[in-house]
Amino acid sequence: VEKKKQIKNTPNLKLIRPVLFWDTKFENIDWIKQRKAVIKRVFERGNEDEKNEIKRYYGEAAVEKIMITNDI
Numbered sequence: 001v002e003k004k005k006q007i008k009n010t011p012n013l014k015l016i017r018p019v020l021f022w023d024t025k026f027e028n029i030d031w032i033k034q035r036k037a038v039i040k041r042v043f044e045r046g047n048e049d050e051k052n053e054i055k056r057y058y059g060e061a062a063v064e065k066i067m068i069t070n071d072i
Contacts, residue, residue, distance in 0.1 A: 011057035015049050016042070031057075039066045 010031045018026035020041055031038060035058060042054045043063075055063050 011053050015053040016046075017050065020045050020050065035062070036066055039063055043067060 021029060029038065039054055039058060039062075042050050046054070
């Protein structure tokens with residue numbers, strides 16, 4: 001029996017500094033619904049480790065699309 005791959009609800013939060021989201025409660029972020037805002041914020045203010053984790057979590061294609069076209 002093959003296990004279905006489960007999508008994690010959050011990126012690895014050990015790699016994301018809560019200070020990036022100073023204007024909201026870090027624990028209340030909906031990483032799926034707010035992906036555009038999350039990606040933009042991390043790419044505006046995050047370090048390389050944070051950017052790499054966001055790319056890993058959402059996928060490079062999704063990140064690129066948001067950063068280039070401002071949409072997903």
